[in-house]
Amino acid sequence: MPHIKQSELVPYTAAEMYALVVDFECYPKFLPWCERAWVVSREGHSQRAGLVVRKGALHYTFTTDNLGQPPHRIEVRLASGPFRRLVGCWEFTQNALGTRVMLNIDFEFENRLVGVALSPLFKVMTGSLVASFRQRAVAVYGQR
16 A cells, blocks of 8 residues: 655644644645645534545545644545545644654555556645645745
């Protein structure tokens, strides 16, 4: 099963980075592969969110259940979409230098043919997520 792991130290607080990640509706503004994003439902710090992802002719829609533990952690689980398995976790660990943003994702597409077609898109999409959120932090909170 493919695994993606990213980590970056950013000069923003854990609360600031957490707020950017849970703001699903803003994803199309700064993630070029995200065509549409919406919150299906909210309850406390939990959200079910949907995404339409597109790169060229390839596209797919999926929804995830996102359990937040502000401002330190967001657990992501597949609700629906072209995956057999999709689990992930964002972690925000603040220290004297800023915040360590960590992302871990395990995924497996529902069948081999879908996986061959969509794996490259999913890897491009997730391969730059932490850097994209760092750039979004600069746009929202200013350069630090």
